[in-house]
Amino acid sequence: MSQNFIAIDGFNFYYGQSKCLKNITLGIAPKEVTSIIGPSGCGKSTLLRCFNRMNDLIPNTRIEGTIHIDGQNIYTPDVDVVDLRRKVGMVFQRPNPFPKSIFENVAYGLRINGVKNKEFIAEKIEQGLINAGLWNEVKDRLHENALRLSGGQQQRLCVARALAIEPEVVLMDEPASALDPIATAKLEELIVELKKKYTIVIVTHNMQQAARISDITVFLMQGELIERGKTSEIFTRPTKKITEEYITGRFG
């Protein structure tokens, strides 16, 4: 894959005075899975949240540099953020189902984007929940409040909700951190499957997971991009010593 779908160039991000991302330059190819790994607090979530401009909501933040998605600079004033977020879906680090029914949670994205056709919505919801590996557990209780689901079920519901509007990019921030091994395996299968249609960027603390599902791995540390490479290479012969130390758990 030569052409980058997401291109980050000389990108800095500030929370107030503190510089959280430092001169990041990175290309993300379409229809591949890219993992972002790195120690806690290094800026993985921050970087991910720049791709759909979620950080706009946090006061006193500032950026420098550019991010292009599908050839368009997403930080120019004429960009329609609503449109951007419809194209760039996100599963948050903490499951955040709405206190509505399971059905309404998944239908939410469709409804606000103007879909009215009931059969179409029902079909999308079933498909989304099947994709997220949740259908069998919830098919008899679709109209129950989603807050009654377990943490792991809630996270899969958020995956289903993000997929229902068929974005082009799917951002996942530690989607498996609340899942048991079986659900994790299902989610990983799903991610590999989703790769056919979507460009996926996933943040994970689980090295095996990054190794299993991603094509490209990016290692961040203290806001700096240390290394980016094919997953197979990063995990077998990283070029930097610090990367190797982190991956093998001999870090710090």
Next chain:
Amino acid sequence: MKSYKKAQTKFLEQVVGFGFLRLCMLIILGILSVIFFDIISKSWGVITWEFLTQSPRNGMAEGGILPTIVGTVLITIITAIFSVPLGMGCAIYLNEYAGTGKLTRLIRISIRNLSGVPSIVYGLFGVALFVEAMHFGTCILSAGLTLGLMTLPWTITASEEALKGVPMSYREGSLALGATQWQSIRTNVLPYAIPGMLTGTILGLARAAGETAPILFTGAAFALPGLPKSLFDQFMAMPYHLYIMSTQHHAIEIVRPIAYGTALVLILVVFLMNLSAIVLRYHLRKSRQE
């Protein structure tokens, strides 16, 4: 292990702590029940069907207090129509759109301060603005609007608190799905904030219903022959009537039971409003949890 407190000491501390808190509660409860008991015992014989459905007679020494009930209800409705939508709208703007700049902070501080302005000052302002500048005269409309101004800071503050109670993740979640900010607020913030907003608002209205000072110069009358016929008529109101009956009447000793009766009805009306706030919130919360 030595540095840990002994279980016995901890237990004692707990007993003393809870004991003190319980005492505070009992004192307050005691004061409240004395007031309530006093009013009820002195007004018990007065509250009859006639008292609630007839106008005062014989220089207000006999008859009922119907015009005052009607007056209070009418101005409270005006107050609600004016201050509920305006207050909620202002709170939504401040909390969801205004950001965190210096100007927003200044506006917010001003609103907090306004809620501390004495009600008589609002009364004076009401005269200047509604009665004179806008030529409404002393009437139901002027008094209702004055009370509305007075309750606005309360409504705004209570509504803002309710909006703050809605987790940020609801907003983020819907925005991340491509909702516009207004869609996100309408479908994913307001439904969860409305119960709290309404409760705060109704409590503010209940307070307004019992105020005398703001209506004193803006439309409340000492005594009127009949019920008001339009919003531009003067009116009688319970709190003002109570004030007259206890300090201004020519035969204060004789009309004392009427004063107490008025007090009880006023308390009941305010209590009913508070109760309806609680019931409303309970039902809204429950319907959200289904």
